[in-house]
Amino acid sequence: MKQPQPSSPVAVVGAGSIGVAFALVFARANVPVRIWDPAASRRSAVLPELEARLGDLASYDLLAEAAGTILERVTVCDELVTAVAGAQYVQECAPERVELKQELFAELDRLAPPQAVLASSSSFLLASSFAADLPGRGRCLVAHPGNPPYLIPVIELVPAPFTEGVATQRAEALLALVGLSPVHVRREVEGFIFNRLQGALLREAYCLVRDGVASVKDVDRVVRDGLGRRWAHIGPFETADLNTRGGIAAHAERMGPSYARMGAERGQDDAWTPDLVAQVERERRAILPAEEWEARVAWRDRQLMAALKARQGA
Numbered sequence: 001m002k003q004p005q006p007s008s009p010v011a012v013v014g015a016g017s018i019g020v021a022f023a024l025v026f027a028r029a030n031v032p033v034r035i036w037d038p039a040a041s042r043r044s045a046v047l048p049e050l051e052a053r054l055g056d057l058a059s060y061d062l063l064a065e066a067a068g069t070i071l072e073r074v075t076v077c078d079e080l081v082t083a084v085a086g087a088q089y090v091q092e093c094a095p096e097r098v099e100l101k102q103e104l105f106a107e108l109d110r111l112a113p114p115q116a117v118l119a120s121s122s123s124f125l126l127a128s129s130f131a132a133d134l135p136g137r138g139r140c141l142v143a144h145p146g147n148p149p150y151l152i153p154v155i156e157l158v159p160a161p162f163t164e165g166v167a168t169q170r171a172e173a174l175l176a177l178v179g180l181s182p183v184h185v186r187r188e189v190e191g192f193i194f195n196r197l198q199g200a201l202l203r204e205a206y207c208l209v210r211d212g213v214a215s216v217k218d219v220d221r222v223v224r225d226g227l228g229r230r231w232a233h234i235g236p237f238e239t240a241d242l243n244t245r246g247g248i249a250a251h252a253e254r255m256g257p258s259y260a261r262m263g264a265e266r267g268q269d270d271a272w273t274p275d276l277v278a279q280v281e282r283e284r285r286a287i288l289p290a291e292e293w294e295a296r297v298a299w300r301d302r303q304l305m306a307a308l309k310a311r312q313g314a
């Protein structure tokens with residue numbers, strides 16, 4: 001596999017919220033960026049917006065070098081063809097409309113060097129819906145970021161069935177190199193992982209407000225002052241694993257029936273079967289052997305203390 005080259009340029013196509021933020025991610029990691037947008041007003045906004053964000057990052061002491069040095073790595077291009085010429089990787093950040101992405105990916109496949117990976121920031125559209133008919137479809141995939149990607153490192157890699165493994169591997173290597181945290185979505189599903197998890201919580205939040213159980217403010221407080229505090233450090237599986245002595249299998253045994261009743265109330269029948277719980281338990285124990293449970297609980301608590309301290313200083 002050809003390794004990513006920090007010195008060879010990447011192209012960012014579309015200079016709205018996500019495009020500008022991606023330019024910052026790559027430039028900050030010493031990768032030259034060429035960015036293009038069809039709107040002249042957006043092209044002229046790129047450098048001032050980057051300057052302002054770099055200023056904010058510097059004021060939090062989050063830059064390893066001078067803002068001007070980072071800014072110099074970004075070139076705003078007047079033509080798409082100039083932006084993608086010589087690019088090792090293209091991050092498409094255009095509006096979330098399938099016809100638009102179909103046309104744009106056809107252009108990118110025609111204009112970008114044959115070895116360039118073509119990644120879409122799409123939040124919901126699948127590469128199958130906009131790249132299936134292209135001669136170069138093997139190099140197309142979705143790379144869905146958090147917003148903004150220079151502050152939220154997770155990025156979901158979603159290959160279509162036709163995406164070649166080497167394209168996904170090259171995207172993963174480059175994105176990890178620039179400090180992002182790539183996660184594989186093993187098959188194309190609407191909403192990927194991020195928005196499916198977010199959606200599950202939001203659907204229940206709407207139901208709680210509709211049923212008069214809680215105010216909007218209180219739902220947000222339960223997440224902000226409760227669940228979210230832990231989730232800044234550990235995910236829902238690790239939370240369950242660490243919250244119950246005996247780990248996640250004991251959690252499923254004790255709490256599973258209650259969660260099953262809550263699901264049934266919402267018309268959901270996705271039982272935590274013994275096989276499924278055993279699989280989750282196996283994956284958790286591979287990450288955290290049972291004998292390290294106490295130490296990890298203490299680590300989680302220290303993480304919460306450090307965050308509390310940082311909040312007090314903010």
Ligand SMILES: NC(=O)c1ccc[n+]([C@@H]2O[C@H](COP(=O)([O-])OP(=O)(O)OC[C@H]3O[C@@H](n4cnc5c(N)ncnc54)[C@H](O)[C@@H]3O)[C@@H](O)[C@H]2O)c1
Pocket residue numbers: 013014015016017018019036037038039042092093094095096100104121122123124144145146147
């Ligand atoms: N905003 C978010 O929270 C978020 C998070 C993750 C992913 N995304 C995805 O990133 C993509 C971009 O979203 P955004 O929030 O930056 O939108 P945005 O509206 O801020 O920016 C889109 C930019 O694309 C430009 N554009 C219009 N037509 C174009 C074309 N044919 N080719 C190239 N650029 C074109 C527009 O001029 C605009 O500057 C979408 O697919 C969106 O779903 C957004």
